[in-house]
Amino acid sequence: MLRVRQANKINGTVKVPGDKSISHRAVMFGSLAEGTTTIEGFLTGADCLSTISCFRRMGIQIEQHGDKVTVEGKGWYGLQEPSERLDVGNSGTTIRLMSGIMSTQPFHVVMEGDESIAKRPMRRVIGPLRQMGAKIDGRKDGEFTPLAIRGGDLQGISYQSPVASAQVKSAILLAGLQAKGVTSVTEPHLSRDHTERMLAAFGVNVVRDGLTVSVEGGQSLKGRAIQVPGDISSAAFLIAAVMMLPGSSLLIENVGINPSRTGIIDVVQAMGGDLELVNERVVNEEPVADLLVKHSQLQGIEIAGDIIPRLIDEIPVIAVMATQAKGRTVIRDAEELKVKETDRIATVVSQLSKFGAKVTPTDDGMIIEGESVLSGAVIDSMGDHRIGMAMAIAGLSASGETVIENEEAIDVSFPGFAELLERISQ
Numbered sequence: 253m254l255r256v257r258q259a260n261k262i263n264g265t266v267k268v269p270g271d272k273s274i275s276h277r278a279v280m281f282g283s284l285a286e287g288t289t290t291i292e293g294f295l296t297g298a299d300c301l302s303t304i305s306c307f308r309r310m311g312i313q314i315e316q317h318g319d320k321v322t323v324e325g326k327g328w329y330g331l332q333e334p335s336e337r338l339d340v341g342n343s344g345t346t347i348r349l350m351s352g353i354m355s356t357q358p359f360h361v362v363m364e365g366d367e368s369i370a371k372r373p374m375r376r377v378i379g380p381l382r383q384m385g386a387k388i389d390g391r392k393d394g395e396f397t398p399l400a401i402r403g404g405d406l407q408g409i410s411y412q413s414p415v416a417s418a419q420v421k422s423a424i425l426l427a428g429l430q431a432k433g434v435t436s437v438t439e440p441h442l443s444r445d446h447t448e449r450m451l452a453a454f455g456v457n458v459v460r461d462g463l464t465v466s467v468e469g470g471q472s473l474k475g476r477a478i479q480v481p482g483d484i485s486s487a488a489f490l491i492a493a494v495m496m497l498p499g500s501s502l503l504i505e506n507v508g509i510n511p512s513r514t515g516i517i518d519v520v521q522a523m524g525g526d527l528e529l530v531n532e533r534v535v536n537e538e539p540v541a542d543l544l545v546k547h548s549q550l551q552g553i554e555i556a557g558d559i560i561p562r563l564i565d566e567i568p569v570i571a572v573m574a575t576q577a578k579g580r581t582v583i584r585d586a587e588e589l590k591v592k593e594t595d596r597i598a599t600v601v602s603q604l605s606k607f608g609a610k611v612t613p614t615d616d617g618m619i620i621e622g623e624s625v626l627s628g629a630v631i632d633s634m635g636d637h638r639i640g641m642a643m644a645i646a647g648l649s650a651s652g653e654t655v656i657e658n659e660e661a662i663d664v665s666f667p668g669f670a671e672l673l674e675r676i677s678q
């Protein structure tokens with residue numbers, strides 16, 4: 253149980269844990285590369301630890317001491333057939349990206365995860381991987397876990413993805429690296445491009461043309477040093493808290509500001525928030541900055557279209573923040589929220605309503621009425637880290653005390669979240 257009391261304001265200089273998407277990829281690509289990969293700033297959240305454990309089970313030597321990780325890559329075909337099922341825990345990124353990698357391997361593997369993973373759609377990755385020649389089965393014709401994969405002998409495809417999903421795009425491109433000919437993926441809107449950037453950093457030739465990415469089969473990766481920036485999706489909780497509590501200001505150091513992830517910055521600025529990027533730099537092909545955030549009275553806006561994939565994981569906390577804006581905030585084109593760790597349209601509405609907020613679900617998003625007075629509530633994270641954290645932020649601005657049940661889910665992406673909030677709250 254996590255108890256959150258109403259705060260007057262938050263202040264200070266902080267760092268957030270490493271980027272989840274980049275941490276997963278650094279372990280995966282390091283395992284497939286030739287030679288050693290060293291990772292600094294690795295996210296020690298449960299999801300990324302699941303990725304480490306899967307590759308260890310396939311014979312890769314990985315040492316982890318806090319946020320420092322060393323991976324002894326053995327080349328693309330250095331993985332061994334695991335004798336047991338691989339457990340991906342709560343991590344959609346792990347199972348979907350690994351489906352692509354496993355499709356290239358000349359052995360049999362079964363992957364499964366927790367209750368939430370068992371409900372998440374897999375055919376979006378399994379479908380195109382089958383078209384490439386992988387033999388994959390799962391419950392409901394490959395829609396659900398456990399997934400059994402027997403890979404090898406793939407043929408490149410040109411895939412037109414119906415969803416803007418970095419997990420789909422990445423799975424196909426990773427399979428494409430060992431397929432015959434060229435593999436390309438075209439998406440309806442740009443999703444996060446960490447795979448493209450990091451593959452290039454590992455020596456792969458990745459060709460980008462608008463919304464299409466292509467790779468040629470038969471390329472190898474070379475181990476290297478990776479520094480992981482702080483996760484903007486984690487910083488988003490703190491940004492929202494600053495905007496909700498008058499008198500607050502924070503300097504959040506070393507945050508990844510890859511343009512495919514910065515929808516939250518655009519939204520906060522469009523709502524009238526004072527958020528400045530300082531000390532901008534590029535580290536391993538990824539742009540990084542410190543975020544200087546000062547409380548401002550926000551104005552409700554409409555959030556829809558191209559920006560949605562650039563802030564998809566931040567929508568729960570954007571909804572929370574919008575309860576303190578003037579006027580109405582409308583979120584559209586975000587049906588992907590329904591297939592995350594929980595149905596995040598339903599869980600945001602059910603939990604945020606408990607504070608007395610006025611939030612209405614729609615088919616593809618939600619509508620939030622601003623300037624609500626929030627009262628402390630008993631909240632259930634429903635096993636979803638982002639719901640647990642978003643509601644803890646609501647609790648900072650709600651009168652009295654808020655209790656978050658099933659708060660252990662927060663460890664999936666933000667270990668130390670409760671301690672950090674405690675430290676900066678006044």
Ligand SMILES: O=C(O)C1=C[C@@H](OP(=O)(O)O)[C@@H](O)[C@H](O)C1
Binds near residue numbers: 443
């Ligand atoms: O590729 C990734 O690292 C991720 C992609 C996104 O999912 P989708 O690809 O399903 O949109 C995002 O929600 C998830 O937290 C991480």
Ligand SMILES: C=C(OP(=O)(O)O)C(=O)O
Binds near residue numbers: 299342343346565593
């Ligand atoms: C959707 C998320 O992650 P994943 O898909 O990797 O479970 C998330 O972190 O919000």
